[in-house]
Amino acid sequence: MLLSRTFYRLFIAFIASLMLVAILAPIGQAQTLSSEYFLETLRKKGKGKGKNRGKRRGPKKRNPIDTDDGTTTDPAVPTFQSWMHADVQAAWDAGFTGQNTNLIIVDDFNSRSRFRANLGTGRTRKTHGGWTAAQAGMIATSATLNQVDWGASSFDLAADKLNVANASYGMMTAVLPDAADLSLGGVSDTLTTAAQSGLAVVTKAAGNDGVAVLNASAEGYYDVLNHSLLGSQSGLYVGALSSNGSTDSLASMASYSNFAGQDTSVQERFLVVGVEGNKTGLYGTSFAAPVVAGYASILGSKFTGTTATAISQQLLDTARTDTISGYDAAIHGQGEASLSRALAPTTIQ
Numbered sequence: 001m002l003l004s005r006t007f008y009r010l011f012i013a014f015i016a017s018l019m020l021v022a023i024l025a026p027i028g029q030a031q032t033l034s035s036e037y038f039l040e041t042l043r044k045k046g047k048g049k050g051k052n053r054g055k056r057r058g059p060k061k062r063n064p065i066d067t068d069d070g071t072t073t074d075p076a077v078p079t080f081q082s083w084m085h086a087d088v089q090a091a092w093d094a095g096f097t098g099q100n101t102n103l104i105i106v107d108d109f110n111s112r113s114r115f116r117a118n119l120g121t122g123r124t125r126k127t128h129g130g131w132t133a134a135q136a137g138m139i140a141t142s143a144t145l146n147q148v149d150w151g152a153s154s155f156d157l158a159a160d161k162l163n164v165a166n167a168s169y170g171m172m173t174a175v176l177p178d179a180a181d182l183s184l185g186g187v188s189d190t191l192t193t194a195a196q197s198g199l200a201v202v203t204k205a206a207g208n209d210g211v212a213v214l215n216a217s218a219e220g221y222y223d224v225l226n227h228s229l230l231g232s233q234s235g236l237y238v239g240a241l242s243s244n245g246s247t248d249s250l251a252s253m254a255s256y257s258n259f260a261g262q263d264t265s266v267q268e269r270f271l272v273v274g275v276e277g278n279k280t281g282l283y284g285t286s287f288a289a290p291v292v293a294g295y296a297s298i299l300g301s302k303f304t305g306t307t308a309t310a311i312s313q314q315l316l317d318t319a320r321t322d323t324i325s326g327y328d329a330a331i332h333g334q335g336e337a338s339l340s341r342a343l344a345p346t347t348i349q
Contacts, residue, residue, distance in 0.1 A: 078141045081120035083276045085244045085291075087339035088139055091298050096343065098140025098297035100304060102158035104165040104200070105133040105290070106187050109149045117281040131282060132168045132290045139294025140164075142301065154190045162300030163200035163308060166293040167191055168286035170207055170223035176216075182228055192228040195235030198309040201296040204229055205285040206239040206270070212261025213237055213270070230265055234308040236315065237270045237333070240288040244274035245323030245336050252325045253332065257285055260333040269312075270333025271319055295339050303348050310348055318342040 078092045091097075107129030114125040119134055126134065129147060137145045143164075148155045150169060157163045171184050183189065195202035204225065209217035213226045229235035239259055245251030251274055253259065260270040273291045277283035292315065299311050319335035321327040327335065 079120070079138070081138065083119070083279045084139065085274065085339065088294075088298075091339055091343055092141075094302075094343070096298045096301045098143035098294065099301045101140065101143045101162045101164060101297040101300040102146065103136055103140055103143035103293060103297050104146045104148055104155060104157075104163065105129060105136060105293075106148045106150055106152075106155065106165060106167050106191060107132050107169065109133075109147050110151065119280055119282075123281075128168070128286065132166060132286060135282075135287060136166060136290035136294045136297075139291060140297035140301075143294075143297040148187060150187055152187050155187055157194065157199055162297070162306070162311060163194070164203070164293050164296045164300070164311075165191055165194060165200045166203045166290050167225065168205040168289050169225075170205070171225040171228075172217075172221040173224050174220050174222075176222045176224065176227065182224060184225060184228060188225055188228070192225070192232075194308075195229050195232035198233035198307060200234060201293070201308045201312045202229065202232070202235045203289040203293040203296065204235060204237055205289040206237050207258035208256045208284050208286075209258055210256055211258055212263070213258045213266055214261055214263055229269070230263075232269070234312040235269060236292060236312055237266060238285060238289040238292045238337075239270065239272040239332070240275040240285045241272050241324070241336065242274070243276055245320070247322055250325040251323060251336065254283075254285075256283070257288075259331040260329065262330055267329045267333045269316065271315060271337045272324070272332050272335065273337050292337050295337055295342065298339060299342055302343055306348055314342050314345075314348050318344070 078097055080089045108127055109129040111127060114127055116123055116125050117131055119138060129149070133145060133147050137143070146155070171188055184192065191202050194200035206213050207223055207226065211217060213223065216222050226237065229237070240254040240257040241251040242254045243251045253272070254275060260267045271292055273288050275283060275287050295315060296311050299314060300306070303311065315337055316334045318338050318341035320338045320341065321335040323336050324332055
């Protein structure tokens with residue numbers, strides 16, 4: 001009798017343990033992805049890297065800013081700001097301001113998180129998405145600007161104009177899934193499909209962990225959104241230089257910026273631009289990617305009818321290496337994006 005009771009208890013404990021595994025396994029898988037910003041705004045004050053790892057169900061995202069969702073066209077006259085590269089003013093002078101392009105900013109527009117910065121129009125508080133959208137819109141002033149919160153299920157692409165989409169966040173996981181199982185959900189899947197299919201120029205902030213974009217951070221997290229863009233037709237990884245480069249004043253890689261790494265397929269799709277946070281209060285690759293998104297829109301306003309794949313390739317093919325201190329493809333990819341060089345031809349294929 002004692003033996004049968006013992007057996008019965010062991011049997012029940014075994015069944016309970018199986019049920020516990022069955023219940024916890026899917027929960028653990030659902031929590032493997034987290035979203036984080038690529039914001040370095042607080043670094044100078046010694047308050048960390050601005051990462052947001054709050055608890056939430058499903059994917060977490062990396063740095064966003066303004067709460068006005070929807071589609072707007074900014075009719076403002078372009079105003080050059082000191083954080084911009086001189087090439088931007090030259091493009092405007094030639095009449096190219098992003099007209100007839102669709103500029104999509106996927107970011108955090110709806111959270112309560114706000115921080116102060118100044119893009120040249122006065123110090124104010126915005127969400128992360130508010131700042132990235134403002135930055136891209138100040139470069140491509142005539143683009144149709146669409147603000148999409150990163151919690152949305154998807155977004156629409158324009159059928160009759162160049163689409164450019166910016167992602168200044170990462171999808172972080174401690175366990176890197178197989179490529180065949182790489183499904184991020186929501187707008188991140190839409191971004192991946194658009195880049196892989198050449199439906200939009202997708203500019204992706206490289207990250208702020210100071211590692212190769214495909215590698216794990218010091219905390220052991222991989223950015224699977226970076227991995228999802230591998231081999232894409234029109235995706236671009238964007239790292240940060242500490243300043244805009246010139247042949248007279250070479251720029252260095254920002255200490256926080258992720259870099260291309262040894263994978264040549266990443267190097268071939270990797271660009272860098274200056275992030276002059278000393279002028280704006282905005283540090284991080286979050287504020288490098290929108291610059292390249294603005295450049296892509298400006299190219300679309302000259303090379304009308306050109307595909308997203310051709311626009312992204314033009315930016316890669318015309319990037320400069322002579323404006324970078326110690327240029328290395330494993331660090332800087334193709335080099336510093338050059339708007340003037342990219343706009344130089346009469347047509348592109």
